[in-house]
Every structure is written in structure tokens, then in C-alpha cells.
Amino acid sequence: MAIVTGSCRFGLWHVHVAWQDDLVYRVRFARAGIAGPVPEAILRYCAGRREDLSSLRSIATEGESTFAAIYRAVRAIPCGETATYGEIARRVGTAPRAVGSAMARNPTPIVVPCHRVVAKTGIGGFSPDPAIKEALLAMERREKGRG
DNA sequence: CCAGGCTTGGAGG
């Protein structure tokens, strides 16, 4: 089975996903959608359902590089909660700046919930648009309270 | 080797 690509909606954005079985290779936010399916878990998550996505694996967490360790630590942040760049850095044994770099290059947002990593003062950055980060966090807070 | 990034904490106004 080859790698599958597809997209689904999250608010005004389209979420493009490249994946194969339970392994996700790429996730990115775009203005336009593309044909094809996305993993069920991501579909439910983007629809605002309660979904932890732990059934999916990310290519980003494979290997022993520092970035991979950072991505694994980020996946451990519970849905509805956040951690700062500095906290993740201490947990992994690196510097906050390195965490920022890793988040900026995260190949699989959502699966590796980089939106849950915020600056010590303020929300921190998010590309292509910080508004996506705020929307994801708002949704997760809402879902957490719902139970 | 060097630039630059989704940081941070401290100094100084």
C-alpha cells in the first residue's frame, strides 16, 4: 500500500495529510483542499470531537535525534493542556531555542501537537498563522471541559 | 562553518 494523501477541514483551513496505515508523514495547513482521505482519527479531531490521536504514529518521532526526542515529549502533553518551550527543553535536556526550531519544522502538526507548546509569556508562534494555534487550543479546552 | 529560529532571563531606562 502506497502513501495516501488527502485533506479535511478545520475551520477556514484545509488540513493536508500524507500517511500510510497508522504512520503519518506530513501534515500541513493550507488555504485549499485536495482530493483524498485522511486518517479517521484526524477527521474526528478536526471536526471538534474528543480525540487523542494516540493511535497514530508520526515519522517525526522516529530515531534518536534531539528533534525526535523533542517531538516525543510534545506528544506527551495531554489534550487541553500546554507546556512552555522552556519546560520541554528541560524535559529533553536541550535549550528552549532548539525546541522553537523543532516546532517550526514539525513535519506533522496535530499528530505532534506543537500548538500545545507556548511561550512563557504569550502564545508563541505558529505557521502559517498563529490564529490556527489559538483555534486548536480553544477547541481542546472546550472538549476537555465537556468530558 | 555559519546563519537563523514558534526562547528566555537579566539588565537598564
Place this chain on the structure above:
DNA sequence: CCTCCAAGCCTGG
């Protein structure tokens, strides 16, 4: 409170 700045770490070019 706000601006400025360097320390510090990693990756890609």
C-alpha cells in the same frame, strides 16, 4: 512596563 542583548542548541545550506 518596555526595549535590548547574549547565552545556548540544533539543523540545513
